[in-house]
Amino acid sequence: MILLPVLLPAAAAVIAFIIRAHLPRRILLVAVAGTHAALVGWLWLEPSRFPPLGAWMALDSLGALFLGITSLLFLVVSVYAVGFLRRESGSTSADPEEGFLFDNTPEALFTACLLGFLSTMTLVTVSRHFGLLWVAIEATTLVSAPLIHYHRHHRSLEATWKYILLCSVGIAVALLGTYFIAAAVPRGSGGITSLTFDRLIERASQLDVRWLKAGFLLLLVGYGTKMGLAPLHAWLPDAHSEAPPLVSALLSGALLNCAFLAILRILSVCAAAGLGPFGRQILLVFGLVSMAVAAGLIIGQGDYKRMLAYSSVEHMGILAVGIGLGGTGDWGALFHAVNHSLTKAALFLLAGNILAAYGTKKSADVEGALRRIPVTGALWIAGFFAILGAPPFGAFSSELAILRAAVSSGSWVVVVLYSLLLAAVFAGMIGVLVRMAQGGKPSAARAAGGLAADLPAATARRREPVLAVAAPTVLLALTGGLGIFVPGFLNRAIAQAAMLLGIS
Amino acid sequence: MTLWIESFLVLLMITSLWLLGSSRLLSCIAAVSVQGVLLAALPLLLGIDAPPWRLFLQAGVSLGLKGIAFPLLLLRAVRSVDARREMEPLVGYSLSLLIGVALLAGSLAAGVRMPLPAAGTPVLLVPAAMFTALTGLFVIVGRRSAIVQAMGYLAMENGIAAFGLAIAEQEPLLVEMGTLLDAFVAVFVMGITIFHINREFDHIDADRLSTLKDSP
Numbered sequence: 092m093i094l095l096p097v098l099l100p101a102a103a104a105v106i107a108f109i110i111r112a113h114l115p116r117r118i119l120l121v122a123v124a125g126t127h128a129a130l131v132g133w134l135w136l137e138p139s140r141f142p143p144l145g146a147w148m149a150l151d152s153l154g155a156l157f158l159g160i161t162s163l164l165f166l167v168v169s170v171y172a173v174g175f176l177r178r179e180s181g182s183t184s185a186d187p188e189e190g191f192l193f194d195n196t197p198e199a200l201f202t203a204c205l206l207g208f209l210s211t212m213t214l215v216t217v218s219r220h221f222g223l224l225w226v227a228i229e230a231t232t233l234v235s236a237p238l239i240h241y242h243r244h245h246r247s248l249e250a251t252w253k254y255i256l257l258c259s260v261g262i263a264v265a266l267l268g269t270y271f272i273a274a275a276v277p278r279g280s281g282g283i284t285s286l287t288f289d290r291l292i293e294r295a296s297q298l299d300v301r302w303l304k305a306g307f308l309l310l311l312v313g314y315g316t317k318m319g320l321a322p323l324h325a326w327l328p329d330a331h332s333e334a335p336p337l338v339s340a341l342l343s344g345a346l347l348n349c350a351f352l353a354i355l356r357i358l359s360v361c362a363a364a365g366l367g368p369f370g371r372q373i374l375l376v377f378g379l380v381s382m383a384v385a386a387g388l389i390i391g392q393g394d395y396k397r398m399l400a401y402s403s404v405e406h407m408g409i410l411a412v413g414i415g416l417g418g419t420g421d422w423g424a425l426f427h428a429v430n431h432s433l434t435k436a437a438l439f440l441l442a443g444n445i446l447a448a449y450g451t452k453k454s455a456d457v458e459g460a461l462r463r464i465p466v467t468g469a470l471w472i473a474g475f476f477a478i479l480g481a482p483p484f485g486a487f488s489s490e491l492a493i494l495r496a497a498v499s500s501g502s503w504v505v506v507v508l509y510s511l512l513l514a515a516v517f518a519g520m521i522g523v524l525v526r527m528a529q530g531g532k533p534s535a536a537r538a539a540g541g542l543a544a545d546l547p548a549a550t551a552r553r554r555e556p557v558l559a560v561a562a563p564t565v566l567l568a569l570t571g572g573l574g575i576f577v578p579g580f581l582n583r584a585i586a587q588a589a590m591l592l593g594i595s
Numbered sequence: 596m597t598l599w600i601e602s603f604l605v606l607l608m609i610t611s612l613w614l615l616g617s618s619r620l621l622s623c624i625a626a627v628s629v630q631g632v633l634l635a636a637l638p639l640l641l642g643i644d645a646p647p648w649r650l651f652l653q654a655g656v657s658l659g660l661k662g663i664a665f666p667l668l669l670l671r672a673v674r675s676v677d678a679r680r681e682m683e684p685l686v687g688y689s690l691s692l693l694i695g696v697a698l699l700a701g702s703l704a705a706g707v708r709m710p711l712p713a714a715g716t717p718v719l720l721v722p723a724a725m726f727t728a729l730t731g732l733f734v735i736v737g738r739r740s741a742i743v744q745a746m747g748y749l750a751m752e753n754g755i756a757a758f759g760l761a762i763a764e765q766e767p768l769l770v771e772m773g774t775l776l777d778a779f780v781a782v783f784v785m786g787i788t789i790f791h792i793n794r795e796f797d798h799i800d801a802d803r804l805s806t807l808k809d810s811p
Contacts, residue, residue, distance in 0.1 A: 222770030229777040236784050245795050249804035252741065252788055256801075259748055259781050260735060266774065267728070267755045273762040274711055286770075329807040388809060397809065 092141045093148050096130050096158070096213045099123060104206035108199050113180065117173045120202055124162075124169035127209060131162040135580070146287045148217045152587035156425060157352045158216040159584075160432045161345040165209050167562045168337045171440055172205070174558030175337055178447075186244060187450035193244040201241055207234040208341065215349040221269045221286045224353055225262070228317065231346060232258045238341075239334040250326075250333035257326040258317055265313025265353075271306030272357070275299040288356060295363035303364055310357045311373065318350035320377045320411060321384035324404045328388075331400035332452065336443025339396070343403045344436035348428055351410055355592060358414065362593030367417075375415025375505070381408030382512040390519035395454040396442050398523065399435065402478060405516055406431045409493065412509060414592070416496040421589035423492030426577075429585075430485035430570050431478075437566035438474040441467055444559050445527075454523045458530035464553055466560045468528050473567050475524045479517050485573030597717065600640050604719040607633050607757065608699065611730040614750055615695040616688055618680045620742060624669045627746050630727070630753050631661025637760055641717070649768055656772065657756075660779050665749060672742055672786045676793040685802070686737035695730060702726040716761050724761070728754025739800040741792055745785040752778045 103123040110116045134141050135155060143149030150158065180198045185191070195201075211234055214227040232255065240251040269286070275298045276285050285291075291298070316323040331339045354374075361370040385405035392398040406427070413424025444467040449457045460468035477484035490513065497506045573581075610633065613626040635658035638650050686694070699722075706722030731751030735744050756774070793799050 220770070223773070226770065226773035226777055229781070233777070233780050233784050236788070240788070240791070243791070245804075246806055248788070248791055248795055249807055252792065252801060252804055253807075255781070255785055255788060256735065256744060256748070259785075260732070260751065263728075263748070263751050263755055266752075267758065270755065270759050270762055328809070333807070392809065394809075 093144050093150060093217055096127055096134070096162075097210055097217065099130070100127060100206040100210040100213070104203040104210065107206055108203035110199065113176070113198060116199065116202055117176060120205065121169050121173060123206060124166045124209070127213075128162045128166040131158055135159060135584070143219070146289065147220050147223055149219050150217050151591060152584050153352065153355060153591050154216040156584050156588050157348050157428070158213060160348060160429055161209070161212050161216065164341065164344045164432055164436050164566075167565055168340055168436065168440070169205075171340075171558055171562035172337050174556050175335065175443070176201075178556070179335075186242075187446065188452065191244065193242055196237060196241045196243060200237060204234050204237045205341075208238065208346075212345055212349050216352065219287050219289065221272055221288075221291075221356075224356065225266055225269050228265070228314065228349065228353060229259070229262045231349060232262065232317070235338070235342065235346065238338040239330050241335045241338065242333070247333040250329040254326045254330045261313045261316025261323065263313070264316075265310050268306045268309030268311075268313055268357075271302050271309060272360070275302035275306060288360065291360045292363040295360065295365075298364050300364065300366065303361065303366060304369065307357055307361050307366070307370055308373070311354060311377070314350045314353040315377065318347050318354065319381075319404050319407050321381040321404055321408070324381070324384070327404060328397045328400040331403065331439070332394060332396040336440050336446070339399075339442075340436035340439040343400070343439060344432035347403060347407055348432060351407065351428065355414070359591055359593050367593055371415045371417055373415075374411045378408045378411030378413075378415055379505070379508055379512075381405065381411065382509070382516075386512045386515040386519065389516050392519070392523075393454060394452045395445070395457070395523065395527070396439075396452050398454070398520065399438050399442060402516070402520070403431075403435060405512075406435070406478075409490065412505070413489075413493040413496065416493065416500050416505070417592075418496050418499065419492050420496030420500075421592050422585055423489050423496060425585045425588050426492065426573075427486065427489035429581075430489050430573060433566045433570040433573075434474060434477040434484070434486060437470070437563035437570075438478060440559070440563045440566075441471050441474060444555065445471065447559075448553050454527055457527045459528075461528045463551070464555055466555050470560065470563050470567060472524060472528050473571075474563070475520060477567060477570055479520060480513065483571060483574040485570045485577075487574055488577075600637075600717045601719055603633055603637060603640060604717065604723040607723050608726055611727045611750060611754075612692065612695050612699075614734060614746065615691045615730055618684075618688060620673050620678060620680055620740075621670075623743060623746050624666050624673070627669070627749050627753075628662055628666035630750065631665060632658060634753050634757060635662055637757065641720075641760060643760070653768065653771060656775060660775055661749075661753065664779065665782055668782055668786050669742065669746065672745075672789050675790055676742070676799050678740070678742065678799060684738050684743075691733070691737060694733065698729045698733065699726050702729060711761050720761050721758065724754050724758035726754070727751075727757060730754070739802045741785075741789045741799045741801045744801055745782060745789065748785070749778070749782060752781075 100123055103119055107116050107119055176198055179195060183192050183194050211227055211230040218224045218227055236251055236255050239254055240247050273286055277297050319327040358370045361367060382405050385401045388401045389398055410424045410428055413420040445457060446452060448464050477486055480486040480490040497509055610626050610630040614623055617623050635654050638653050702722045702725040706725055709721060728751050731747045731754060734747030738744055789799055
């Protein structure tokens, strides 16, 4: 039963690859996404119906939380994908920035990879064994590489190559870390289940601390590369800025979380072995460095998709800081992961709409979005405030919870750095937002002596596809709702998941 | 038996130096495939406490992928892009070999200090594994050609797999096969990307993939 959410999209991927007609394939994509979400919902309601598969696969509250985010996000994105593919698929198009012609990846392959992506991410959330977890995370890299290379031109190719190479090297380091963990297990107690989370936590006191420490560091570097923690984030801005919008949304909203989950898994083993403070300390440092690097690159960033990508680096840093502080920070970080996924996915989808309307990724060339594409423009403003942690959005309460954890930890350096960096990012992003949303008033342009004939075309309202604005609206409404009221079941799930990280 | 194992491990280290020192792509492929064959033989020699069918299956799949499939894939990539040798590596070949020797010394020094919990692990296993993995990493950083970088990734993977043999009891077969399959697909995806890179740019130098950067 637990295998069903993994196998269903995998089987659908094969079918999608074979189907030749576009319409049935698109229906299949949405249907599978819907079924998957329904399955996950059922899993949340009646976990007893999904018994664990040996010692290998089971869903605990931590996995369920991340599976829930992934599944929900995929459902919304698949709806967006239908509209996106209808507009983009098959035809040769001209690059909006450099003007050359390029083809797109065949839709069958693209859809198959999307479904494969869902399957492998689900596998990440249900695996209970470090080896299996590794296999699943590497598999996510491999099926998502063709997704980044959807527009077949030199820039996306460059991004894809960096993505494969850097993430594969990172994952190779994580494999070494996995072997180190295995080396920490005392001899004679081996057997097939010795690398499962439960057995490791059960016998944590017998583990060799030196190997466990080294293993934790290697896993943190390896999976941290995938999660985009600075200074290991080099692939992230390129991949996010060149991938099509729905892929960026999935990368940022779901894939980074999967890597984060892997880091949490090893942290819980460390905590059981009495190394919790050591692990959390290192995560805290990584988190603050990520926030600082991201803040430095966001300020003065001229490309709005790259800005969103660096914002992801920043938010991964916030998650690491939250976990690093522990206590309320655990709850805050897990809740923040939910909010960040919803908001960032919405923002990347909206960035796709803006790119389609303006044909440029330079934020300086985008003016008057509120007038030209009013719905997208309004959502863009809401999304920016949501990601910056302004009330009433969910990120406000989660960032506040982490701040409270920092204050109660008594480390004033962390409190000051954390608030300063949040403020710096706020200042860096808000200026760009104002210029993109407002600006370019027709009267001002006319006074400046612009080409009068071009003006109506440049400022005229464009038709906005319904699906392209509906998907981000749903996501932003959800995170807005979470800011006002956290439903009991979600609150319980997050609290349970935070418990799993171990009090230490 | 120990003599056999130790000589195989020395050969493994020599293949890494071979990869570091050769400029011809075909020679690099040969080095990586010999490395794969050596690695496939290791589980049979090490005297791991596991049922024989499992060891033979592991050795067989490993031989098939690392000794045969990977070299063929790389050969195809080299033919399709019509490249003969790496022209201008970022780090020259003599210097690479010198760095290789330094890495070897470092791995030997570190390897003996990190005792594995298992008794009876050959002394050279950990140093050889570390050296192979580090060489792979160095090749990824120090070469321009995307094909050679892919070979560096393979060497890194080989080194880590060799380390995995030292703790083979804990690694269930399923995970091992999954690891191999992932490595296989990784090389496959890299091969396809290299093919696209060549078609798009007329060269396979990864360091010229440098359009994407931050601009104000």
